[in-house]
Amino acid sequence: MADQKVGVVSHYYNHLGVAIVEVQAPFSEGDTLKFMKHGEELFKQPRGGRGI
16 A cells, blocks of 8 residues: 555653654544655664554
């Protein structure tokens, strides 16, 4: 499936490694969230587990 924007990071706490995401579109269990900054991929996070 093609990449689709589902939200934006409103706050990032570097010392904790925690992001607050404003979700703007639905996503499902098993999807992988890709975090981008200025067109560059920072990391991927599988959807599941705590906090997501």
